[in-house]
Amino acid sequence: xxxxxxxxxxxxxxxxxxxxxxxxxxxxxxxxxxxxxxxxxxxxxxxxxxxxxxxxxxxxxxxxxxxxxxxxxxxxxxxxxxxxxxxxxxxxxxxxxxxxxxxxxxxxxxxxxxxxxxxxxxxxxxxxxxxxxxxxxxxxxxxxxxxxxxxxxxxxxxxxxxxxxxxxxxxxxxxxx
Numbered sequence: 001x002x003x004x005x006x007x008x009x010x011x012x013x014x015x016x017x018x019x020x021x022x023x024x025x026x027x028x029x030x031x032x033x034x035x036x037x038x039x040x041x042x043x044x045x046x047x048x049x050x051x052x053x054x055x056x057x058x059x060x061x062x063x064x065x066x067x068x069x070x071x072x073x074x075x076x077x078x079x080x081x082x083x084x085x086x087x088x089x090x091x092x093x094x095x096x097x098x099x100x101x102x103x104x105x106x107x108x109x110x111x112x113x114x115x116x117x118x119x120x121x122x123x124x125x126x127x128x129x130x131x132x133x134x135x136x137x138x139x140x141x142x143x144x145x146x147x148x149x150x151x152x153x154x155x156x157x158x159x160x161x162x163x164x165x166x167x168x169x170x171x172x173x174x175x176x177x
Contacts, residue, residue, distance in 0.1 A: 046074070048113055050111070053075060057073045058071070071085070071174065081105055084102070086101055091159055092155060092160075100113045109138055112138070
């Protein structure tokens with residue numbers, strides 16, 4: 001009886017090792033593909049909020065808020081700066097939200113996009129992804145005067161606005177303002 005218990009443990013351990021090895025091999029093949037696809041999605045999102053840019057260069061600064069997950073300078077064909085794109089992550093009602101904002105060199109928003117609100121409720125917090133909500137940020141400066149929250153989704157709206165304000169803080173850090 002005791003031999004059967006040891007044998008069962010050894011068999012289960014071997015199964016676990018083989019399965020873990022197989023998963024590691026599969027991951028080694030799929031990880032680069034997943035990373036490439038993620039970069040392509042991010043590039044498409046940057047181009048959507050700043051279509052005037054021909055290329056994007058990564059911006060680094062120690063003064064960026066910790067909520068900023070990515071910062072880029074958008075350049076036209078001649079190498080002139082046409083804007084900056086910042087991605088910020090904030091805490092909404094039921095989870096994290098990710099927002100991308102393009103800010104022109106003068107300090108006003110060109111476009112914003114909701115990158116991820118999957119953890120928010122579709123009926124309320126998910127409305128931050130709608131064009132009717134995001135379009136009100138276009139042309140705004142850091143005061144965000146006239147931006148209305150979504151009724152019933154105050155926490156998510158405030159988190160979204162906080163992300164946009166963090167993008168302006170990052171803009172100020174990059175521009176030295």
